[in-house]
Amino acid sequence: MYRPGRTLFPYLALAAVGLALVWSTTFSTLPQADFTFINGTELKSIDPARVTGVPEGRIVGALLEGLYRPDPKTLQPLPGMAVQHDLSSDRKTYTFHLRSNALWSDGTRVTAEDFRWSWQRMLHPETGSEYASLLGECVVGADQYHRGAVKVGNRVEIELEDRPNPAEPFPTGTILRSKVLAIDKPPEPKIPKGTSEDDEDKIKDAWKAKWQYTVEIDGQRQKYCKQPPAGDAQIKKCRQVLLDFSEVGIKAPDPATFEVTLLNPTPYFIYLAQFFPLCPVQRACVEKYGYPNWTKAGNIVTNGAYRLEFRRFRDRIRMRKSSNYWDAEHVQINVADALAVESPATGLNMYLDNQVEWTEAPPSAVIPELENRIDYLAKPSLAIYFYRMNVTQKPLDNMLVRRALNLAVNKESLCKNLLRAGQQPALSFVPPGLPGYEPASAGEYNIDKAQDLLRQAGFPGGQGLDRIEILFNGDGGDHRDIAQKIGSDWEKNLGVRVGYKGIEWNSYLAAVRQLSYSVSRNGWTGDYPDPNTFLGLFVSNGEQNSTGWKNPRYDQLIADAAREVDAKKRLQMFHDAERILMDEMPVLPVYSYVSVNMVKPYVKGFYPNAQDLHPLRDLSIDAAERRKYFQAKGTP
Amino acid sequence: MIQFLAKRLAWMVLTLWVVFTFSFFLMRAVPGGPFSEERKLDPDVKRNIERRYHLNEPLYQQYAEQLWSAMQLDLGPSMRMSDFTVNEIIAAGFPVSATLGILALSFALALGIITGIVAALYRQTTTDVGMMTAATIGIAVPNFWLASVCIVLFVFVLPIFPAAGWGSPWQLVLPVFCLGAPYAGYIARLTRTGMLDVLSQDYIRTARAKGLSPARVVVHHALKGAMLPVVSFLGPAAADILTGSLIVETIFFLPGLGRNFIQSATQRDYPVAMGLVLVYTVILYVLNTVVDMSYRFLDPRVKLQ
Numbered sequence: 001m002y003r004p005g006r007t008l009f010p011y012l013a014l015a016a017v018g019l020a021l022v023w024s025t026t027f028s029t030l031p032q033a034d035f036t037f038i039n040g041t042e043l044k045s046i047d048p049a050r051v052t053g054v055p056e057g058r059i060v061g062a063l064l065e066g067l068y069r070p071d072p073k074t075l076q077p078l079p080g081m082a083v084q085h086d087l088s089s090d091r092k093t094y095t096f097h098l099r100s101n102a103l104w105s106d107g108t109r110v111t112a113e114d115f116r117w118s119w120q121r122m123l124h125p126e127t128g129s130e131y132a133s134l135l136g137e138c139v140v141g142a143d144q145y146h147r148g149a150v151k152v153g154n155r156v157e158i159e160l161e162d163r164p165n166p167a168e169p170f171p172t173g174t175i176l177r178s179k180v181l182a183i184d185k186p187p188e189p190k191i192p193k194g195t196s197e198d199d200e201d202k203i204k205d206a207w208k209a210k211w212q213y214t215v216e217i218d219g220q221r222q223k224y225c226k227q228p229p230a231g232d233a234q235i236k237k238c239r240q241v242l243l244d245f246s247e248v249g250i251k252a253p254d255p256a257t258f259e260v261t262l263l264n265p266t267p268y269f270i271y272l273a274q275f276f277p278l279c280p281v282q283r284a285c286v287e288k289y290g291y292p293n294w295t296k297a298g299n300i301v302t303n304g305a306y307r308l309e310f311r312r313f314r315d316r317i318r319m320r321k322s323s324n325y326w327d328a329e330h331v332q333i334n335v336a337d338a339l340a341v342e343s344p345a346t347g348l349n350m351y352l353d354n355q356v357e358w359t360e361a362p363p364s365a366v367i368p369e370l371e372n373r374i375d376y377l378a379k380p381s382l383a384i385y386f387y388r389m390n391v392t393q394k395p396l397d398n399m400l401v402r403r404a405l406n407l408a409v410n411k412e413s414l415c416k417n418l419l420r421a422g423q424q425p426a427l428s429f430v431p432p433g434l435p436g437y438e439p440a441s442a443g444e445y446n447i448d449k450a451q452d453l454l455r456q457a458g459f460p461g462g463q464g465l466d467r468i469e470i471l472f473n474g475d476g477g478d479h480r481d482i483a484q485k486i487g488s489d490w491e492k493n494l495g496v497r498v499g500y501k502g503i504e505w506n507s508y509l510a511a512v513r514q515l516s517y518s519v520s521r522n523g524w525t526g527d528y529p530d531p532n533t534f535l536g537l538f539v540s541n542g543e544q545n546s547t548g549w550k551n552p553r554y555d556q557l558i559a560d561a562a563r564e565v566d567a568k569k570r571l572q573m574f575h576d577a578e579r580i581l582m583d584e585m586p587v588l589p590v591y592s593y594v595s596v597n598m599v600k601p602y603v604k605g606f607y608p609n610a611q612d613l614h615p616l617r618d619l620s621i622d623a624a625e626r627r628k629y630f631q632a633k634g635t636p
Numbered sequence: 637m638i639q640f641l642a643k644r645l646a647w648m649v650l651t652l653w654v655v656f657t658f659s660f661f662l663m664r665a666v667p668g669g670p671f672s673e674e675r676k677l678d679p680d681v682k683r684n685i686e687r688r689y690h691l692n693e694p695l696y697q698q699y700a701e702q703l704w705s706a707m708q709l710d711l712g713p714s715m716r717m718s719d720f721t722v723n724e725i726i727a728a729g730f731p732v733s734a735t736l737g738i739l740a741l742s743f744a745l746a747l748g749i750i751t752g753i754v755a756a757l758y759r760q761t762t763t764d765v766g767m768m769t770a771a772t773i774g775i776a777v778p779n780f781w782l783a784s785v786c787i788v789l790f791v792f793v794l795p796i797f798p799a800a801g802w803g804s805p806w807q808l809v810l811p812v813f814c815l816g817a818p819y820a821g822y823i824a825r826l827t828r829t830g831m832l833d834v835l836s837q838d839y840i841r842t843a844r845a846k847g848l849s850p851a852r853v854v855v856h857h858a859l860k861g862a863m864l865p866v867v868s869f870l871g872p873a874a875a876d877i878l879t880g881s882l883i884v885e886t887i888f889f890l891p892g893l894g895r896n897f898i899q900s901a902t903q904r905d906y907p908v909a910m911g912l913v914l915v916y917t918v919i920l921y922v923l924n925t926v927v928d929m930s931y932r933f934l935d936p937r938v939k940l941q
Contacts, residue, residue, distance in 0.1 A: 506668025
């Protein structure tokens, strides 16, 4: 029997393949950008209130501009949206004077109200900003607003349950303002023993939702509650009860004046004013499109040197110079592409193949071959690689054991023979290089002293000592190599038995948080050039402590330092605190990071610095040198 | 035929539901969540974010809500790349992976079938041994090694192709070759085996005896039968290749789906992981159905039931 399908089928299949071939080779080839760089991973977001990472920071910093911007050479604040500021005599009130020629990309003026609203948005609990604590720690009322902590007598803003779109993260419902007259709380629920931290939070959260706030509105007393008891019409339902934002020390008295009142004199606050999470966003744009649509290329309104031209997921972000930027005449690069290249080897290949002008962190295996090139730029950075030690577990509950472990690690050899990119052995938790600060040393590599300490602890030659397990994230790779190097030092020098455990990132984070580890590897990058960003981690019950270590004197010193006006005394307090930290050794500093960038020699304005910040607006390309470079290479 | 397709469709819906359910509970059974970060969030803030994604609700409620929205083809926003929805992520990555996959598969088919036929016709000669050794090496060599060698040779030693990236046909050559090579190896071996099997059959001898040219015997009579094992291999292979390859996409910096597969799992981006698993299931199912249908055309003895 003749079936047309039988003879047709092979031809149909061939035609499909042919069509696919044609389709797949007809791409629109993009015009080349003036400057292309490797930006690590795809961004979590470009909303400054939602991001924390370095790749995000580069893009946010190009699209938006804060009160100040960092000098690419010295990292000191340069005028941005603010021209200058006045500091009150108690050093607690900063009055920023905004420039009059600062425009959003839609042509409207950037005002102090933009900053006030953006900072309020960042602090609002529903925004979920990971950096909200930066303001919470130092600005009057910011922490209470952020956590929704309200006391009787406070002025509050109550948001009713009438948001047009309940999924929107920022309040758009009716807001009532009043003073809290009373708070009725149901009896606090008992938390059964053995409840996990997470479940405990949930129980407390459910309890807090039942609190009833009595306020007076238009002369009438009224009760509001997030979860009013069923059947009681007297109690009205609301979505949020927050401290009235007018009680928070963030104010915009007039369009050109932005005023911030701090809890304590905070010398590093000026660096926060140039930190990307505190860049403003335009209220009209955010409210018109809502999240995430306001971040889309056609919608977003920016105030920085660049506009967002398009985003291709996991491929590139294209930015074009903004003509509305106040300093547009000094912005040299017109079109810039940021590529979401994750593999360092691929980044290096593209750099060597002249597809990009800047890549960072080449794979450590090839560093010996690169480090003598003129375009290899290495600089110690404000970041530390360290081991947390769980002081609630044997044998690490013994301070002498912890100190012995530290002295028995040959960090010098680790940096020279294994890491090889110029990393510095860390003797202190705060990396060196902070102006005016003298780090407290934990002692250099010393086998005799380490063995002696172990003997004093009651474990001569490591006898009777439990096996110590080093936990790290990801199996294979640098973390395992480092752990094995450190572990072999411990075995060789102290006779300690060491185990290694590499687990996947999320499981690792959970283990560290729940203190189910004995030694774990960690990294920390300073957010601003001040010891507080490092030493603040280890206060008792600090969110990032995760070692079980507590020391009231340490807590006192950190708290005192926050209140201290005298800069020298303040740094001395930090030094004393670090002395305690290094003596009791809940953390073992391993090495301080080095940032490595490879930048084509014809790119100007690129300076290696401690925070590895390289604002796009300050870079430029020397066209003549570029031509010469490519002529020498023999390629176009 | 229509009955066959309708039955397949019903099974696919059922399979999708099972896959959805299984993935949903499996994902939530592993420790950590999409908002676990080294910089620990304030518990209240974390709860607010979780509320935004309904993670605070009881599991069965989340399950019901998500099943309902998945049925409407709306998988919601990504929890990690929160500027994008899952649909946007799939729409951005799928064309790239599909392009790459189709080209790699065409390349693998062309190379594999020709090699297989030649090897079968010249069996037990050096040509045969050489080709089959090459095919075995193609299968055995890992992608990343092949890619590294290709980059060294064709980017740096002989600067012919760009190192990585997406946008021009030139940039596709190396990734297509690296992605297609192991499949070409498999197809060559399968074709050779199939050809050897068919060439010894009576109807081929008859065709030869009737005086048909050797080319006509091979292409017209033998190849169709010899293709059956290749075709059954193609279904799952095409599903794999169309949904992207982590290694090739990472090394050559291609914005396909492959990278999303791994990252959504390690970062606990539940909606993205779910979306990709469902897309993969659909593609695998559809391709297997196409393969089953093509048997009927290739082999008159096969009946679809």
